[in-house]
Amino acid sequence: MKKVYLDYVATTPVDPLAVKEMAPYFSDKFGNTMSLYSLGREAKKDLEESRKKIASLISADPEEIFFTSSATESNNTILKGIKGSHMVISSIEHACIMESALWLEKQGARVTRIPVDKFGLVNPLDIEKAITKDTALVSIIHGSNEVGTIQDIGEIGRICREKNVLFHTDASQTFGKIKIDVENIDLLSASSHKIYGPKGAGIIFKRKGVDLTPLIHGGGQEEGLRSSTVNVPSIVGFAKACQIAEERMEKDLEKISRLFKKLVQEVLKIDNVYLTGHPEKRLKNIASFYFSFIEGESLVLSLDLEGIAVSTGSACSSRSLEPSHVLIAMGLEHEQAHGSLRVSLGRNTTEGEIDYFVDKLKESVNKLRKISPLCIQKK
Ligand SMILES: Cc1ncc(COP(=O)(O)O)c(C=O)c1O
Missing domain, CATH: 3.90.1150.10 (Aspartate Aminotransferase, domain 1)
Structure with a gap:
């Protein structure tokens, strides 16, 4: 049939070039990035090369990219890791934001959900009105995974900057597909498997100086933001997928x-x-x-x-x-x-x-x- x-x-299926790039990391190059000997140091070097390629796609500094296992993990880390009592989200976020917001409410936080119009568009002025003096974060999806509507994150980010509130966007559906300018963005999440990379890798873009409490504690990988042995094969594949996305x-x-x-x-x-x-x-x-x-x-x-x-x-x-x-x-x-x-x-x-x-x-x-x-x- x-x-x-x-x-x-x-x-998405993994791009064959990404599969090829990943292959040695399951056998010869299997080192742990935290190990001191050369096998580990080489894995660390390749991890940092991957970080550069991924950062380039959104014109970020490589030091602002942190690896996670998925966009779900990135979004959970961001929403739960920001200190503050009030958060603003849209009413059309992905389940991982909606559910994290519900969980935060159970812990005593206040969440304002901004409505959308019949096209699924958030009015940036509604966000401006919803921001209060205790608002810690505004989190608005960039491109809707259900209907495709793209929000005006440039304007929303500008409003947040003016009001001195952190702005996060879930860019899982736009990252690698359209140009993203992180100028007015403080935090961004994206996922490898949406852009012809393997499953098991995601990122948090975190602007320098933004403070996030980790969700996962342990050996201190990723500057302590996300402990656990780094998934080098998936990250190398993700970086290759980003490079291809940028070119194509x-x-x-x-x-x-x-x-x-x-x-x-x-x-x-x-x-x-x-x-x-x-x-x-x-x-x-x-x-x-x-x-x-x-x-x-x-x-x-x-x-x-x-x-x-x-x-x-x-x-x-x-x-x-x-x-x-x-x-x-x-x-x-x-x-x-x-x-x-x-x-x-x-x-x-x-x-x-x-x-x-x-x-x-x-x-x-x-x-x-x-x-x-x-x-x-x-x-
Ligand atoms: C907008 C959006 N956010 C988050 C996710 C979750 O991504 P992941 O599968 O990497 O956890 C998805 C996946 O469907 C998505 O479309």
């Missing part, structure tokens, strides 16, 4: 934008289908739709039978029967949010795959609407 992967937002960014963006346009045009020819997210301020690799009279899960499973991998929303919530908190925050009714389908494109996506997907989508929608009780009731 033909296999078409259109869920690059959930995870424009070319990839151009190709993906073209495929996105075609995909959206074709899907919107189906009756009662709507595109979510901002019309312009958006990532072009994510197209999220909702279909009237159908459950997104039924569509995902029907397309899976045709060899197509897509999702209903974020990978973390797609096994839950709750409608997406992001779509609800954007004002969709529960019924509409239940009909959502997220299609995400990647470097390897072809025009032929889009054609195949659109054909199978039309067939699946027709089949499911014929047996949908919601559709029958309308007749």
Whole structure:
């Protein structure tokens, strides 16, 4: 059966060049970066080279990059490691921010959740109004993993700087895909497996002078911010993936934008289908739709039978029967949010795959609407 992967937002295949780069670190170069002998010193040197390559992608100083195991760990470390009693987040953050915020509230912190408009956009003025004298951190997702909307982090960062409040952005979906300027950003998180690197590596960009209490204590690796033996193979692979992303960014963006346009045009020819997210301020690799009279899960499973991998929303919530908190925050009714389908494109996506997907989508929608009780009731 033909296999078409259109869920690059959930995870990406590792670039073969990154796999090649990683290979020696499982055998000959297996040293521990904390060891004094040459095997360890060489691992440490390669770790620092990787840090430089990753920093270059966001024009940061290598000393401002700290390795973690994932963006989830980076986000947890940041939210739980900032000292202060009040925090501002948006209502469309990834589960790892939403859940960390809930946990912090249970510990006695105050969290303000900023609403979004129907396109999933935060109004920076709402953030300005929410900041009080005890606000320690503003944390706003850069590109939405569900609908692709990109927030104006330049302006939000400027407001935070003016108000003397730290600004963090979860850039898991934008890092390596579009240019990021860290000028007004104090903290940023990103993940390797979203940009054709291996799983098991993430970063915290932490501006010099920003104080974070570690989440994991131990041997003092990563300047004491994240103890535990450093995962050199994954970090080396992540660095290679960053280097490739930097070289290919424009070319990839151009190709993906073209495929996105075609995909959206074709899907919107189906009756009662709507595109979510901002019309312009958006990532072009994510197209999220909702279909009237159908459950997104039924569509995902029907397309899976045709060899197509897509999702209903974020990978973390797609096994839950709750409608997406992001779509609800954007004002969709529960019924509409239940009909959502997220299609995400990647470097390897072809025009032929889009054609195949659109054909199978039309067939699946027709089949499911014929047996949908919601559709029958309308007749
Ligand atoms: C916006 C966003 N933040 C955080 C994460 C978590 O990333 P990781 O899988 O590296 O923990 C994801 C992954 O889906 C994401 O899309």
